[in-house]
Amino acid sequence: MTPLVVGFDLDMTLIDSRPGVIASFDALNRALGTTIDGEAIAAHLGPTLESEMAAYFPADEIDAVCDRYREIYAELGPSGSSLLPGAAAAVASVREHSGMTLVITAKFEPNAHLCLAHVGIEVDHVIGWRHGPQKGETLLEHAAHVYVGDTLPDIEAAHLAGAHAIGVATGPVSADDLRTAGANTVMDTLDEFPAWLSTFTAS
């Protein structure tokens, strides 16, 4: 297997971004006089920002309000992000196997870079603005062997690319639901990842 290529989702897979998301929606609400429920959005991170905003704004305002949110998030999001258990060691373990690391995320790419820098994770490539099947296309382009994510579209994306789908239950989806959705491997946290990778690369 040369070279090993492993992709990771970002939100709720490598980082707990909920506090930064809530703070950003609070700031947006103050700026616009709106009542967007940031806590509810943060509780099920995964859908695109555009689809979340569609519940609150007419279609012709969504692009502008999403741009405004992303500006605010660039200020408040990174400092409201923290490493999930085992995330740094998981990324490091791929390097120890001479592998290439990708982060493939629906998040606006510059903001993904800011969040990763804040938590001190370096990967080989960050590919943002990818959601659902687009993640699968990006995994295919990079010939990824493994994709690690916390939501059902992440599992589907891995399968689309013929990659080993790892579901990690640190997000809104339970381990049982990740398993039912077809994850090849399910982990409670990424603390389990390095040992799994050693077995995977030996097989």
Ligand SMILES: [Mg+2]
């Ligand atoms: Mg996620």
